[in-house]
Amino acid sequence: MRENATSSSARPPVVRLDRVARVYRSGAIEVPAVRDISLDIPGGVFGVIAGPSGSGKTTLLNMIGCIDKPDSGRVEVQGQDVGLLADDALSDFRARHIGFVFQSFNLIPVLSAFENVEYPLLLIGVPAAERRRRTLEILDAVGLSAQAGRRPDELSGGQKQRVAIARALVKEPALVLADEPTANLDSVTGAAIVATMRRMQAACATSFVFSTHDARLLAEADLTFSIADGMLVP
Amino acid sequence: MMVRLALRNISRNRRRSLTTASLVGMGAAGLLLFGAFMIYIFSGLETGIVQAGGHLVVHRSGYFLFGPGNPAAYGIDDHEAVMREIRNDPILRPMIRVATPTQALVGIAGNFAGGASTSKTFFGIGVVGADREKMRTWDEHGASRPYVPDNRLNDPNAARGVIGRGVARILGLCGKLRVPDCPDPEPRPNASDPNGPPLDPALTALAQEERSGEAAAVVGTYIELLSATASGAPNIVSLEVAGVDTQMVKEIDDNHIALPLSLAQRLVYGRGEPKVTGLVLQLHHTRDVPDARARLTALIETKHWPLEVRDFREMNPFFVQVTRMFDTIFLFLALIMGVIVLFAVVNTMTMNVLERTSEIGTIRAMGVRRATIRHLFVLEGAILGGLGATLGVAIAFAAIWLINHAGFRWMPPGHTDPIPFQLVWPTRPGLLLGTWCGLVAVATLASLLPANRAARSRIVDALRHV
Numbered sequence: 172m173r174e175n176a177t178s179s180s181a182r183p184p185v186v187r188l189d190r191v192a193r194v195y196r197s198g199a200i201e202v203p204a205v206r207d208i209s210l211d212i213p214g215g216v217f218g219v220i221a222g223p224s225g226s227g228k229t230t231l232l233n234m235i236g237c238i239d240k241p242d243s244g245r246v247e248v249q250g251q252d253v254g255l256l257a258d259d260a261l262s263d264f265r266a267r268h269i270g271f272v273f274q275s276f277n278l279i280p281v282l283s284a285f286e287n288v289e290y291p292l293l294l295i296g297v298p299a300a301e302r303r304r305r306t307l308e309i310l311d312a313v314g315l316s317a318q319a320g321r322r323p324d325e326l327s328g329g330q331k332q333r334v335a336i337a338r339a340l341v342k343e344p345a346l347v348l349a350d351e352p353t354a355n356l357d358s359v360t361g362a363a364i365v366a367t368m369r370r371m372q373a374a375c376a377t378s379f380v381f382s383t384h385d386a387r388l389l390a391e392a393d394l395t396f397s398i399a400d401g402m403l404v405p
Numbered sequence: 406m407m408v409r410l411a412l413r414n415i416s417r418n419r420r421r422s423l424t425t426a427s428l429v430g431m432g433a434a435g436l437l438l439f440g441a442f443m444i445y446i447f448s449g450l451e452t453g454i455v456q457a458g459g460h461l462v463v464h465r466s467g468y469f470l471f472g473p474g475n476p477a478a479y480g481i482d483d484h485e486a487v488m489r490e491i492r493n494d495p496i497l498r499p500m501i502r503v504a505t506p507t508q509a510l511v512g513i514a515g516n517f518a519g520g521a522s523t524s525k526t527f528f529g530i531g532v533v534g535a536d537r538e539k540m541r542t543w544d545e546h547g548a549s550r551p552y553v554p555d556n557r558l559n560d561p562n563a564a565r566g567v568i569g570r571g572v573a574r575i576l577g578l579c580g581k582l583r584v585p586d587c588p589d590p591e592p593r594p595n596a597s598d599p600n601g602p603p604l605d606p607a608l609t610a611l612a613q614e615e616r617s618g619e620a621a622a623v624v625g626t627y628i629e630l631l632s633a634t635a636s637g638a639p640n641i642v643s644l645e646v647a648g649v650d651t652q653m654v655k656e657i658d659d660n661h662i663a664l665p666l667s668l669a670q671r672l673v674y675g676r677g678e679p680k681v682t683g684l685v686l687q688l689h690h691t692r693d694v695p696d697a698r699a700r701l702t703a704l705i706e707t708k709h710w711p712l713e714v715r716d717f718r719e720m721n722p723f724f725v726q727v728t729r730m731f732d733t734i735f736l737f738l739a740l741i742m743g744v745i746v747l748f749a750v751v752n753t754m755t756m757n758v759l760e761r762t763s764e765i766g767t768i769r770a771m772g773v774r775r776a777t778i779r780h781l782f783v784l785e786g787a788i789l790g791g792l793g794a795t796l797g798v799a800i801a802f803a804a805i806w807l808i809n810h811a812g813f814r815w816m817p818p819g820h821t822d823p824i825p826f827q828l829v830w831p832t833r834p835g836l837l838l839g840t841w842c843g844l845v846a847v848a849t850l851a852s853l854l855p856a857n858r859a860a861r862s863r864i865v866d867a868l869r870h871v
């Protein structure tokens with residue numbers, strides 16, 4: 172029941188959070204960044220987490236992406252209670268099921284656009300010929316075939332983010348998370364990136380969740396979670 | 406992919422990687438150069454020792470410890486038969502280059518017949534000149550001094566020998582023999598009161614009797630050698646001094662006399678059975694010493710000969726000490742180099758890890774395991790070490806080539822004239838591979854600490870790092 176992700180809405184959610192909370196402690200100060208959030212993200216949606224700065228968007232996305240653990244509550248991805256997984260198993264789980272797009276692109280500087288996109292396929296052991304085919308295909312889909320051989324420092328911000336989107340989607344994960352993917356881009360490029368994400372999400376039939384504090388980007392989403400002070404607001 | 410990533414990351418920080426690799430390279434080059442110098446010194450020493458004294462000596466049991474006080478009492482019975490057995494032994498024969506008998510003796514040397522004012526105790530060595538000449542051409546390591554033929558001891562029947570420069574000096578023969586840098590003693594104010602009591606007239610008579618057998622009109626320089634025979638009787642022979650050989654150690658130089666074996670035997674055994682005190686074996690290859698020795702020992706045991714074997718290391722404790730000293734210096738140097746390389750690589754890899762923190766967070770989020778992160782950085786350190794060590798090998802070989810072509814000359818200990826300074830290539834697997842692998846191991850070890858730190862870092866913290 173873990174290995175299916177199509178856009179049918181009748182199927183179990185890709186992500187289920189059950190009263191998840193996260194408190195940051197630095198010395199004596201406790202900052203409750205996420206307080207008892209429960210939510211479901213169905214398969215094949217283009218979702219957005221919206222909220223002002225400091226509202227807990229990053230914290231929430233980190234827990235959904237299995238790179239941070241809640242202090243209480245349960246995180247299920249693809250039906251798997253990820254709290255039960257040990258570190259290596261969790262790494263493998265992410266490698267298979269979750270893609271990331273970062274605010275500052277985070278491409279590996281020593282690898283070309285092609286190699287950056289190919290890298291996640293290496294991690295899950297896809298044979299070389301298929302890796303090549305899928306990498307070229309998705310680079311073409313984000314319109315970067317011509318830039319395949321370039322290193323990140325030879326790409327513009329928008330191009331870098333498109334490489335990052337291709338990198339997140341190439342392994343066809345159930346879930347792609349993007350924390351403020353447009354924050355480092357001008358508004359025109361940002362809007363173009365959101366459009367690309369939208370298009371690729373539909374093409375790959377994956378669930379794609381991004382966070383933003385820019386209300387103008389909300390219009391694109393199928394599903395919006397608004398968050399303030401670590402809590403969902405209706 | 407790991408290797409590709411590691412290599413590209415190394416070339417990303419070109420200057421830092423180059424500095425670190427150069428440091429590793431300097432370490433490797435330093436060790437290899439010193440190693441080459443060590444091999445050069447060792448082979449020079451070994452060659453000198455083996456040319457002069459062979460690899461193995463068979464003595465009568467006890468000679469090694471007590472014999473030199475009274476060599477006459479330690480003659481090997483029927484030494485010709487023993488020598489035949491050794492020479493014809495199927496295992497030993499292919500290893501042996503020269504097998505030659507030798508007779509050690511002690512006595513007093515003086516120019517008694519000429520009414521000498523001085524006499525001198527001496528350590529004599531009776532040798533087969535032709536065999537010794539062949540031994541002098543041994544050059545397994547290409548480290549021999551240039552071979553200059555020396556026939557002064559080659560006539561087994563001539564009573565002609567070679568003395569140490571000290572002997573010549575003490576006996577006042579330097580002027581007569583035209584030995585450079587060798588003063589004759591100051592003439593004593595009172596010539597009628599020579600050094601010590603006058604010689605026993607009986608001794609002078611004995612000397613004159615010995616001398617009368619020879620042509621009256623002698624032109625050479627003669628000395629008399631006086632010794633007690635194996636049976637305890639005093640005996641004397643006359644020796645023509647064919648030349649002077651400076652010995653390395655002053656005490657030896659002041660006592661050394663080399664003479665033909667037959668003459669030595671005549672002096673020690675008189676009219677009795679001529680024996681020898683040692684059978685000297687020079688092998689083709691020094692590496693055969695343990696095998697040859699084991700075989701000799703076995704042979705001696707089965708034949709019940711009252712003999713014992715010693716190798717050149719036992720006969721020359723100085724050689725062993727020098728070897729040990731250099732080994733210690735090398736170890737010390739390796740330790741210093743190792744520590745420097747360790748710190749340099751720890752420093753470089755720590756910087757690399759810090760600089761790539763968000764990259765580490767990124768690929769960890771993408772599903773790379775902790776262990777893989779660790780491997781990645783350890784691999785990077787190892788490659789850095791490997792590049793550096795390889796660079797060091799290249800530097801060392803280039804430096805040796807330059808040194809060898811620069812035409813340096815120097816005077817190693819024991820030499821009388823300068824010889825070309827020629828380092829050998831440090832191609833001994835122990836040295837070359839040991840240095841290379843050692844430094845790569847240190848670099849690998851050094852990157853373990855930063856690599857572990859990289860592997861342990863929390864993903865969200867790493868991602869927040871800019």
Ligand SMILES: Nc1ncnc2c1ncn2[C@@H]1O[C@H](COP(=O)(O)OP(=O)(O)OP(=O)(O)O)[C@@H](O)[C@H]1O
Pocket residue numbers: 195196197202203204222223224225226227228229230231384
């Ligand atoms: N590592 C941390 N240690 C302590 N407090 C933290 C840490 N990370 C986040 N916080 C605090 O937790 C709260 C939520 O932070 P979070 O980064 O999740 O918000 P955000 O909605 O992503 O904000 P932004 O829009 O600025 O990215 C904030 O008050 C923040 O200061």
Ligand SMILES: [Mg+2]
Pocket residue numbers: 228229230350351
């Ligand atoms: Mg944030």
